[in-house]
Amino acid sequence: MSQFTVQPLLDTGTVRVRDIVCSGECRHRSDEECSAATHLVFPYRGVFVRHVGRNDVVAEANQLLFFNAAEAYQVSHPVEGGDACLDLVVEEGQLRELAPKGQLRTGDRLAFHRQGRRIDPRAQALVALLRHSLSRNVAETLEAETLALTLVRRSLGEHTSHAAGASPGRQKLVDRTKLVLSSDLSRRWTLAEIAVEVGVSPVYLTQVFQQVEAMPLYRYHLRLRLARALDLLGRYDNLTTLGMDLGFSSHSHFSSTFRQVYGRTPAEFQRSIGSR
Structure with a gap:
């Protein structure tokens, strides 16, 4: 049985939204993976650790994680229970418009400097509202797209998010x-x-x-x-x-x-x- 269940919730030319649930069977580091596009991942249940080289980040419901395109990573689950995440892929031109330039690496490929940022309560509420509305099929496409872009904008905002910095x-x-x-x-x-x-x-x-x-x-x-x-x-x-x-x-x-x-x-x- 696969460790993952993936439920597509929305797919337009602007944004793709999926609900991804992982059973967390991999307690130690998984094999290396990478994605074809840059994903914005909002954990909303459980916890896991994402490893990029020697850089680790704990993924839980206070965080937004950036899965940069073509960037190798591993995942581990040191705490039992698995995890669930809302996964967003925003059309690259739109994401460049939404993301503050200081958060992006220089170069042709869109990529974020850090693995993630802490989001504020309003962004958490938007994650829940978007997911519940789409899974219950009560949000129209235009409304869902607007909610998704509002969530991304808030989660990347310099005044509404926080990037931890420490030794x-x-x-x-x-x-x-x-x-x-x-x-x-x-x-x-x-x-x-x-x-x-x-x-x-x-x-x-x-x-x-x-x-x-x-x-x-x-x-x-x-x-x-x-x-x-x-x-x-x-x-x-x-x-x-x-x-x-x-x-x-x-x-x-x-x-x-x-x-x-x-x-x-x-x-x-x-x-x-x-x-x-």
Whole structure:
């Protein structure tokens, strides 16, 4: 059985959108692969690590990954559970128009300097809205194309995304921390527990994470949990159960936190992805 299931959601001359689910059977590095076009990959469930030469990046729901055309890479799944991603291929001329020049390598071939960027909550919500609307067949083509380009524009925006920059040692510490958090999103972690897992003091952990990600560790973890909620809203009828399953203390806590981050309650978002 293949490790992958691929569901085509949209294919026009401007953008192609696919939903890709991987079972994560490959715990260690896979064989090298490369793609024919540049893909923008938005993980929305689970976690994996992408390796390009000696450069690694942890792929989870706070990230956008760039799979540059003809660039060899490997993938591993150090955390069980596999992953799922929304995969976008934008027509090259349109992508060049959307991408800030500082993010692109020089040369004829379109390629991004970095493996990925962190996206903001609005971009996460757009990922969920685009995927749910297309999979439920409630978005018309023009609407879906507009949503997809809006998602790309926001995810590449200098004021709405973040490219982590740090020494290799600090980046590896932050990456290990992300894997720990992703291993159990519903767990109410303490700093001491995470610090033990990654082998540093709580003070050092918080300092380094803030420096690398420009965001407190607790907020990063919260966004991972809320992104999981965006993924699951199409499956849960009981939102109180969803909130409790993700480690929130009550429905009101879940609902108010969700609204603070995404600008609407879980129930309102759930209605927005229903039949229209």
